[in-house]
Amino acid sequence: MMHESDSVRALPIITFDDDELLTAASASAAASADAGVAVDPATGAEIGRFPNQSIADLEAAIDTAEAVQPEWAALDDRVRRAYLHRAADAIEASSEALARLLSREQGKPLNGPNARFEVGACAVWTRSAADTELPVEVLIDDGENHAELHYRPIGVVGAISPWNWPMMISIWQIAPSLRMGNTVVIKPAETTALSVRALVAVMNQVLPAGVLNVVTGPGRTVGAALTRSPKVGKIMFTGSTPVGQQIIEASAANVTRLTLELGGNDAGIVLPDVDPAAIAQDLFWGAFINTGQTCAALKRLYVHDDVYDRVVEELAAVASSVPMGVGLDEGNLLGPVQNRNQFDVVDRLVESAKASGARVVLGGDPDYDAPGNFYPTTLVADIDPHNDLVLEEQFGPVLPIIRYTDLDEAVRLANELDYALGSSVWSADRDAALAVAARLRAGTTWINSHGGLHPAVPFGGAKKSGYGREFGVEGLKAVSEPHVING
Known part of the structure; x- marks a missing residue:
């Protein structure tokens, strides 16, 4: 009734x-x-x-x-x-x-x-x-x-x-x-x-x-x-x-x-005017929320050469401080990959990056014999923009960081994939960020953040x-x- x-x-x-x-x-x-x-x-x-x-x-x-x-x-x-x-x-x-x-x-x-x-x-x-x-x-x-x-x-x-x-x-x-x-x-x-x-x-x-x-x-x-x-x-x-x-x-x-x-393989573009220390926390959680298992997570990060090394350094400092472990332990903030099939996808893509000569800044060395599906928080730098780890959605606790010098090239790389769920632009100059955002193909583009959702704001994807x-x-x-x- x-x-x-x-x-x-x-x-x-x-x-x-x-x-x-x-x-x-x-x-x-x-x-x-x-x-x-x-x-x-x-x-x-x-x-x-x-x-x-x-x-x-x-x-x-x-x-x-x-x-x-x-x-x-x-x-x-x-x-x-x-x-x-x-x-x-x-x-x-x-x-x-x-x-x-x-x-x-x-x-x-x-x-x-x-x-x-x-x-x-x-x-x-x-x-x-x-x-x-x-x-x-x-x-x-x-x-x-x-x-x-x-x-x-x-x-x-x-x-x-x-x-x-x-x-x-x-x-x-x-x-x-x-x-x-x-x-x-x-x-x-x-x-x-x-x-x-x-x-x-x-x-x-x-x-x-x-x-x-x-x-x-x-x-x-x-x-x-x-x-x-x-x-x-x-x-x-x-x-x-x-x-x-x-x-x-x-x-x-x-x-x-x-x-x-x-699927999403969200790109973020960092402009050269940023303060790396000021954005590192938000960059990290934009990529690693839910241990990277989020459709609209930041999955490939393009950073201008002028601030590249400092951004990588600050991200590594944040990443190394965030505890990973069993979810019921109140002290942990990152957990395992949810299933072994996805763990294997993440592992395959990191191994592809290693084989190409990319630099593993942090992580990349899982204990295959340990219980659970824990893959360590991993940052991969100096990676070719067409490596598998960049082109495929990793959906796990790994972030490839790509160096660029020409903004037009960074925008082209961000837009070249078939996936267009989200994207972000990071800059101290909001007008400059908005100008770049207007050139990106995505269902949502965030400025100086990534992945935040509001129940009143429409959400969905473009392209595939x-x-x-x-x-x-x-x-x-x-x-x-x-x-x-x-x-």
Whole structure:
């Protein structure tokens, strides 16, 4: 039964402890003949199990979402907003247990811009989706003609979330979709399935039954079936460009609406007027937030020859001072690479740089026999701009630093790749930075920072980094069907 907004605010909320949350996230895994195993990437220890569901399970979830969607859409917008605020309350009530499970399964430490930060962002983005206004637009009203633009729900939204920010990016998909009257079926990445199942369990305390559904299973079967379903009107996906291309093909027959946030290999350009010591901290965290496992992280840094050596020196000083280790240790700020496949990608690219004669300033020497997927914080200097480490997205704790003397050449190198999610310009002169920013091809360009996001500011990529925008008004429009009424 759907409730009025006052009743929604009074819905009871359980505060989960660690064991209760793990039990909720693992629900029905025991009944699964082929349960998935969640492993701590810092230690290799088993955390828990989750159901490996079938295509039949997925279809049942889609049918449920489809059945309840008309009633959810028929609610007054104020009531759906109230549900989202109550869901944010529920996230906050169990925030510590959510953060601890996220830290164990994803690997990110509790402190810094990591697990507690991510769970807090889930509540912030949920409230922002609830509070963003999307009024009816009067397009023309001249006495003879009157036309209005309304935004209607699409229906069932299929959400496919990644392993790097599994809770936060899931919320980016869930919250605006629910706000606009859609229902959701979410398929999380297999290596962070428990985190997303836990988040959904917490939110579903207060959401009406069937509005938000989670299905866990292999991407090649369950995920692929979600993208092909004729009952799904919109797919939201964050992940690699090759998988995004597969989704485009799979969804074509149904003309399914798509929002795709795909791979990034973000460039930063440092101009010669900077104070290296003043920008080193922000450069470091722009590159190494979440141990470098962020789509819009700084992944290749072009530094003018006049300040190159000092920038490298200051970056190395910061990098060597940031502790890396098991996420539940309160003192750590960097964690392991989330899975061994990605660890191997990072290792291959660093070895390619070493073989080319590039200078490893820091790191680059993992202990392959140690438990967990720890790759040391690594800076690589004096590297050819067309080395594999520069051209491919490393998605790990490594930053190549390229020396340049000609700004036009640096801009050309920054723009030459197929990826264009984000970029940044670093300068003491804002006008000079803005002039360079205007020449860069990217969904977002930051000035004297990199990767910061705001729930009111649209975010998305250019070129093969995807299409569609999330957050704010544009994010609500992306999960809606525009409807013009004339007369």
